[in-house]
Amino acid sequence: MRPLLPLRLRRAAAGALPRCFGKARRGGSAWRLSIEGNIAVGKSTFLRLLGKTFPEWQMATEPVAKWQKVQASSTRETSSSQNFGNLLQMVYQEPSRWSYTFQTYSCMSRLKAQLEPLSEKLLKTPDPVQIFERSVYSDRYIFAKNLFELGHLTEIEWTIYQDLHTFLLQEFGDRTALHGFLYLQATPEKCLERLHRRGRPEEKAIQLEYLEQLHTQHENWLVKKTTEVHFENLRNAPVFVLNVNHDFEDDPAEQEELMRKVKAFIKTL
Numbered sequence: 001m002r003p004l005l006p007l008r009l010r011r012a013a014a015g016a017l018p019r020c021f022g023k024a025r026r027g028g029s030a031w032r033l034s035i036e037g038n039i040a041v042g043k044s045t046f047l048r049l050l051g052k053t054f055p056e057w058q059m060a061t062e063p064v065a066k067w068q069k070v071q072a073s074s075t076r077e078t079s080s081s082q083n084f085g086n087l088l089q090m091v092y093q094e095p096s097r098w099s100y101t102f103q104t105y106s107c108m109s110r111l112k113a114q115l116e117p118l119s120e121k122l123l124k125t126p127d128p129v130q131i132f133e134r135s136v137y138s139d140r141y142i143f144a145k146n147l148f149e150l151g152h153l154t155e156i157e158w159t160i161y162q163d164l165h166t167f168l169l170q171e172f173g174d175r176t177a178l179h180g181f182l183y184l185q186a187t188p189e190k191c192l193e194r195l196h197r198r199g200r201p202e203e204k205a206i207q208l209e210y211l212e213q214l215h216t217q218h219e220n221w222l223v224k225k226t227t228e229v230h231f232e233n234l235r236n237a238p239v240f241v242l243n244v245n246h247d248f249e250d251d252p253a254e255q256e257e258l259m260r261k262v263k264a265f266i267k268t269l
């Protein structure tokens, strides 16, 4: 495994002072964070709030629509109109058949999102920040790991997935690295309540037990740090835990407080 310097050391080596927020733009870079959290905890809602509060930041939503309608990527010769199916529905209906396919596809779509160049607008911003909804890391250390532990990924599938994941992340190294994580934390019961309220058809059969398993995976990776991770920069990345059990959607004071906390966290990076 090629050793990767922790990102903050690489920034320091390149002359950028990691504690100085204003220097983040040197070398055309931005502060890169991922929002992590259980299904329906409120990541998209939180991302929209961040977008409203900090319109100059660049946000990358989770590409759920692509998973719900898998299409061939278009080339000059082919049109991308053919729909090959709803992979999200397929993985929930038949997890042992479709988990490997899903994780390969979701990992690739997250990798593409993390490799997107900074927008012109962001490049003109003095303190550029990019926020991703989940990451190539949650793909492996939350979902794929959980599916393997549940027996939906076989030993051989899990081995190949991990091999591919490690290879891709080592190859793209710096370009996929994140400076920190915003972990939206709520009880699995609260997530189930929100999941039912949202009513996404593919998720109808999700039971509390699945959300409990995913909650444990998040806690082990981001809070207890007992999950074995394979990337030096990931081991050292700061995690900011935000308790979002409280329904903040109609509470502007709570929203303001959450946004203030995020800004303060970024200033510590």
Ligand SMILES: Nc1ncnc2c1ncn2[C@@H]1O[C@H](COP(=O)(O)OP(=O)(O)OP(=O)(O)O)[C@@H](O)[C@H]1O
Pocket (backbone or CB within 6 Å): 037, 038, 039, 040, 041, 042, 043, 044, 045, 046, 062, 194, 195, 197, 198, 244, 245, 246, 247, 248, 249
């Ligand atoms: N803090 C909150 N208070 C009240 N309702 C919320 C809150 N956050 C989210 N919701 C509601 O919960 C539901 C799920 O939220 P959202 O779609 O943002 O979750 P998510 O974490 O992005 O889900 P997924 O894991 O599927 O991507 C939505 O109906 C949303 O309106």
Ligand SMILES: Nc1nc(=O)c2ncn([C@H]3C[C@H](O)[C@@H](CO)O3)c2[nH]1
Pocket (backbone or CB within 6 Å): 039, 062, 064, 088, 091, 102, 103, 106, 138, 139, 143, 144, 203
């Ligand atoms: N199996 C599986 N692996 C993933 O990496 C993954 N990421 C998200 N999801 C599911 C959760 C929501 O239903 C829906 C939107 O987040 O997609 C995933 N499911």
